Amino acid sequence: GIQVEQSPPDLILQEGANSTLRCNFSDSVNNLQWFHQNPWGQLINLFYIPSGTKQNGRLSATTVATERYSLLYISSSQTTDSGVYFCAVGADYKLSFGAGTTVTVRA
Amino acid sequence: GAVVSQHPSRVICKSGTSVKIECRSLDFQATTMFWYRQFPKKSLMLMATSNEGSKATYEQGVEKDKFLINHASLTLSTLTVTSAHPEDSSFYICSASRNYDVSGYTFGSGTRLTVV
Numbered sequence: 572g573i574q575v576e577q578s579p580p581d582l583i584l585q586e587g588a589n590s591t592l593r594c595n596f597s598d599s600v601n602n603l604q605w606f607h608q609n610p611w612g613q614l615i616n617l618f619y620i621p622s623g624t625k626q627n628g629r630l631s632a633t634t635v636a637t638e639r640y641s642l643l644y645i646s647s648s649q650t651t652d653s654g655v656y657f658c659a660v661g662a663d664y665k666l667s668f669g670a671g672t673t674v675t676v677r678a
Numbered sequence: 679g680a681v682v683s684q685h686p687s688r689v690i691c692k693s694g695t696s697v698k699i700e701c702r703s704l705d706f707q708a709t710t711m712f713w714y715r716q717f718p719k720k721s722l723m724l725m726a727t728s729n730e731g732s733k734a735t736y737e738q739g740v741e742k743d744k745f746l747i748n749h750a751s752l753t754l755s756t757l758t759v760t761s762a763h764p765e766d767s768s769f770y771i772c773s774a775s776r777n778y779d780v781s782g783y784t785f786g787s788g789t790r791l792t793v794v
Contacts (some may be wrong), residue, residue, distance in 0.1 A: 611787070664778065665712075
């Protein structure tokens with residue numbers, strides 16, 4: 572199956588800081604999504620981004636499909652951004668999840 | 679829109695008993711539902727994919743007889759953990775898609791199963 576590697580595994584930020592999370596994948600995909608899992612376990616879909624760049628408020632994402640990586644940018648981080656960020660990829664409807672980046676934003 | 683309700687949120691059961699977890703799409707018809715298992719501080723592992731009215735497709739290594747999945751309608755899928763044992767303790771999450779749309783999956787809030 573497709574291998575998904577996320578880095579860094581853990582990230583501690585001061586409120587207001589910016590950060591970049593990376594997702595590398597081992598094969599061509601036509602489906603790539605970023606999710607945020609809050610401390611209670613709820614997963615929220617942030618971006619569907621198999622290629623290109625998207626922005627939603629303080630979050631943006633870029634996927635360079637030809638080089639098999641995607642980046643998630645968090646700007647002006649807030650404590651509510653804390654949680655685990657997952658990158659998930661797939662060649663069809665099934666998604667393979669990376670191990671996640673645990674983000675802790677301190678006030 | 680696109681809300682998926684998962685119940686129960688937490689369940690504790692005795693070893694050897696069965697537990698049923700429900701996943702409902704509240705405001706859309708879910709043509710496909712997925713069941714995941716997540717170990718503490720770990721990634722999500724896809725267990726099976728279910729399409730309404732047909733048998734679930736299980737991922738390699740997932741025991742079909744232990745994890746029974748039923749997708750009887752376009753709004754309901756159930757996962758039954760049969761003869762549960764402590765090693766089945768985990769966080770189980772469902773997700774649903776409408777019209778085979780791969781661009782956006784909606785996830786349930788998860789079920790924390792503890793087998794004692």
